[in-house]
Amino acid sequence: MATTTAPQTDDKDDDTTQELTGIRARVAELQRSPGLYAGAALGLAPTLMTDGQLLVTTFGATGVAAGWAALGMLPGPWRWLPGNGEPWEWMCRSSRRGYRRTLRRMRARLAQGHSLPPTLGADGRLVDTLGVADGWYAHPKRPALVREVTADARRARCELLRTAWARLLPDWQTGWWRRYSPVEMALRAGPLAAIPATGFVDMPWWAHLVVGSIAASWGARVWAKPDPANPETEQEAAGEDWYLARWVEWIACDRGPLPASKLASVHLDDDKLTAVIVSTTARPATSLAQDSVSIAFDVPPRAVNIYRPDDMPASRAKLTVRLRAKVTELDEDDLPAVWKGFSPYPGSQLYDVEDTPFGRKFKILLPRRGAGVSEVQPRSIAQALDMEGEDSAARLHLRVLDARRIEVNDMSINPLAGGIPLDLNALRMDDQGYVTVGRDLYGAPAKWRLLKFDPKRRGLSGGASASAVHSFGSGTTGAGKTSLEEDLQIAQRMNGFVSWLADGKGGAGYAPWMNDLDWIVKSFYGAMLMGQAANAVSESRYAEQMTMQWLDAEGYTENGRSFFVPFEPFAPVVITWDEFNEMILKDPTADHVKPLLRSVSSVGRLSRAAGMAARVWVQIPNLDSIGSDASANAIRDMLQSGNIALFRTARSDVDVMSLGSRTPEFRLSPLPERFPDGSETGGLFYIADGKAQYTQSRAMFHTNPARVSRQFPLPTLTDREAEVAGAAYLRREEYRHLDAADEEQFLREVFKEEQAKPNRRPTVIDIRPQVGPADADVDDEDLDELVPPTRSQLVWDAVDSGARRNKQIAEVTELKPTNVAGATKRLERHGKLHKIERDWHTAERLDA
Incomplete structure (x- = not known):
């Protein structure tokens, strides 16, 4: 039976390899280096050469050394320079410049006319000469086709060069081709010229051996590749x-x-x-x-x-x-x-x-x-x-x-820096309900929508139905809100709109407009009565529209109109509340705050189909500043559905306002107070109309817009609607030129007179300051002294009245800051309060 014998391996080489460490490994590496033998030959060859051969060799070696040193110190595609890219990138930069020149020549050729000059026909008239290539030169897609073919050819040529560079040339990532200093190149290339010159010196045999060993060491060192020029840092x-x-x-x-x-x-x-x-x-x-x-x-x-x-x-x-x-x-x-x-x-x-x-x-x-x-x-x-x-x-x-x-x-230059002059023709409303209030950054008109038309439903005269469009804007003092509002007032008067305005600055903001608006009030109490009058007029319009006929899309006559048709028979109405947050925040416990919020929210929710629009201007770039009750929430919702204008504010987060679905897609850059040339930026704002993208625009400006508006008739309500609006509207001429304090006193007296009239259903206005819950049934004024409200009740009422920070709550409730902090945390845990960033807001009623 044959026995299997394991093949024996010769471990001699392995033992030798394992023993080649230290000096032996270095010697073995030198023995395998071609530079060792080339350097030794260069050092020993001069001893065997004749004088003529030695002279030629010396001059030749010197020239090679000089060329080597020059290439090492001059930039070019033959080497790699740290800080200047690889040779391929160096070539690409030059190629890009050549490509740009090619493109310029190609555009020039495409722009040239290639048609032949006309010839004289048999009838004596000039006739166009048609050449063989005229069809190609007149081809509508000729520039695109030429560009495509040129780009493809350029791309193929670059790919061919890249492949050739990668395959045919050495590894350019190593330090072989890095840039050397003159001293380094003299030490590296100098021996190439000096070693052959030693043949002219009369030396003993052992000196030639020393020169040969030095030359062998130099050759081995130069032949070895140096460390990469881009080592890991x-x-x-x-x-x-x-x-x-x-x-x-x-x-x-x-x-x-x-x-x-x-x-x-x-x-x-x-x-x-x-x-x-x-x-x-x-x-x-x-x-x-x-x-x-x-x-x-x-x-x-x-x-x-x-x-x-x-x-x-x-x-x-x-x-x-x-x-x-x-x-x-x-x-x-x-x-x-x-x-x-x-x-x-x-x-x-x-x-x-x-x-x-x-x-x-x-x-x-x-x-x-x-x-x-x-x-x-x-x-x-x-x-x-x-x-x-x-x-x-x-x-x-x-x-x-x-x-x-x-x-x-x-x-680098803002095209809006020069300002936009007023153009009356641009303020004429188009068939979509838009007016142009300025120009945006890209030269397009800045549109503002007053009405939204629906041609599917029409009045008996053929006019399309329309709904009013609410508006909202914010901006600090001096940002230019008044410029845009005055442009809109001119547009409204030009297009037959009835304009009501409540000035939160006590009349100082619109002093030139006192005689040029149908109704203007200067007190917060008057702003409340204006909102209630708007509610009454919208209810009256709805009642009358229910008895009207209208035409559907197919021309059939129907009874009971549930939509608004401009000037059939009512004129559109726009109610503007300027500095609205000041009306709410100046005294959150004032008797006008709750009725004002309710009336404005009612206009926003119910009056669009009656042709009545609300426009609200605030300074603080956050709609949370108007409160957190149900009416304030309704106001926020309705203001997010129409025109939005964001002017310069004192804060940089202009784009993170409580705008819900209308939040900008991009973080908006804060608007500067001045342009780079030093001019003012008044009237510069971001505008959005039905979009989530906001565009920087500038409103048109005129030094005296009230005078411009006087050339158009002043629209007003009909006598029947004026009666519905109430005594505050009917007697508006009596207090038009009074200041805010006198106006408020006058309107309060008018209200008392109206309530005292017999056979008149009284209008209930809640002017009692709210201390506890609104629906609390408390008749005893001394009940708070007998059973004082709890700490949680005080804190919740303060937040509901507009206090947002713990410090403000402590000042209102006269509680210690530690007690306020504990109460807010407890109410947040029970779901009565919620925190937005660092501001407190009511979530639900305390007794809910």
């Missing part, structure tokens, strides 16, 4: 701990740009670091400049991106750092190349860069998966493109084109 090897330590050392130190700040949710991958900046002081996280982070992390400034998403508080911000961002000398005008290297949105593309009269514009294509159009912010774009100037982000204006494309306009 210290921070890449250190990982997250290195970045955290650098953050503490450079950013979060006592004298740093953001002291005591922290980095949270740090994520580090191959080429990007993402984290969340947490500011533990009063400074917002976005106040940190990208230059500070670039110094701390040793990256270019444009590789740093700091932004705050909409759902983040001001104390936090997102940080993105491109770690392997190339530091090549990019062409700043080549925005696509800059964006490709430093884009904060991976996979996005910048294209279609065009110069405009006011700057430049371009488009950004976002990837199918990843960041959406609502996440793009001007600050991120300005940081990625390293735009100069402190207000670089404010110069960028974003406009959505579709679900993935955004148009960005970089306007």
Whole structure:
């Protein structure tokens, strides 16, 4: 039986390999180096050459050494320079310049006329000459086809060059071709010229052996590839701990740009670091400049991106750092190349860069998966493109084109800085119910809708039905709200609208309009009576419309009209409450507050089909300032459905107002108080009409708009509607020129007289200050002394009256701050209060 023998392996080589360590391994490596033998041959060859051969060899070696040194110190595509990109990138930059020249020549050729000159026909007239290629030159898609073919040819040529460069030439990532200093090149290339020259020196045999060994060592060293020119940096090897330590050392130190700040949710991958900046002081996280982070992390400034998403508080911000961002000398005008290297949105593309009269514009294509159009912010774009100037982000204006494309306009000069003069023709209402109140940033008219028409239902005269459109606007004092309101007052008078206005500034805001409005009041009490008169007129109109006939879409006559037809027989009415939040917040316990809120909410909910619209102006950029009861909630809802104008405010978060579905898709840049040329920005605002995208616009301006409006008739209510509106409207001429205090006293006396008339159903106006729940049945005025209200009841009533912070609640209730804090927490736990950011609001009644 044959036995199987295991094959024996020769372990001699393995033992030898294992023993080659230290000096032996180095010697073995030198023996395998061709440079060792080439250097030894160069050192020993001069001893064997004749004088002529030695002279030629010396001169030749010297020339090669000089050329080698020159190539090492001069820029060019034959080597790689740290800080200037790889040779392929060097060629691409030159190729892009050549491509731009090609495009210019191609556009010039496309613009040229290629038709032949006309010839003289048999009848003596000039006749067009038709050539063989006229059909091609007149082709409607010729420019697009030429561009496509040119781009394809260029793309194929670049791909061919890229492939040849990668396959035929050495590895350009190593330090073989990095830039050397003159001293380094003299030490590297100098022996090539000096070694052959030793043949002219008379030396003993052992000296030639020394020269040969030196030459062999030099050859082996030069032949060995040096270390790569782009080794991994210290921070890449250190990982997250290195970045955290650098953050503490450079950013979060006592004298740093953001002291005591922290980095949270740090994520580090191959080429990007993402984290969340947490500011533990009063400074917002976005106040940190990208230059500070670039110094701390040793990256270019444009590789740093700091932004705050909409759902983040001001104390936090997102940080993105491109770690392997190339530091090549990019062409700043080549925005696509800059964006490709430093884009904060991976996979996005910048294209279609065009110069405009006011700057430049371009488009950004976002990837199918990843960041959406609502996440793009001007600050991120300005940081990625390293735009100069402190207000670089404010110069960028974003406009959505579709679900993935955004148009960005970089306007160094704001086209609205020169102002917009008043144009009466633009204030004429069109068939869609719009008037033009100014011009937007892109040169388009800024539209404001007064009526919304529906041609499917018509009056007996053929006029289309319409519903009134409510409006809302906010802005600080001096922002230009009055300019837009005066434009609208002219438009309303021109188009036959009845205008009522309640001035929260006591008449100072619209003093020139005292005789040019149908009804103007200056007191808060008058604003309440104006809202109640509007309710009464709308109810009267509904009652009369129920007895009217109308025409449907097919021409049939129907009875009982439930919609409004302008001037059949009623004129549209617009009621404006200016400084509405002042009417509510100045004294939340005043007798006019609750009735005013109820009347305005009733106008908003019930009067659109009666042709009556509400327009509310506030200063605080938050609709929560008008209260938190049911009436205030209804006002907020109805103001979100119409025209919205956001003027300059004292706060930067103009876009995070309580606008519900009308919240802007993009974070709006705060409007400046002055333009870069020093001119005022009065009348500059963001406008939205049926859209979630807000556009910067400017209202038309005239030095005396009240005088302009006098050329048109002053519309007013019919006698029957005036009776319904009440005594405050009928006797408006008696107090038109009184100040706010005298007007309020006059109206209170008129109200008492109306209540005292016999055979008249009294109108109940709740003027009693609310101390407890509105539906509490309390008749004894001394009951509070016998059974004082609880601490929770006091706190809840204070919040319901408009107090928002614990300090304000303590001042109103005269409770200690610690007791107020405990009561608010207890009420929040039971669902009676809820907190929006740092403000308290009532959720439901305390006894519910």
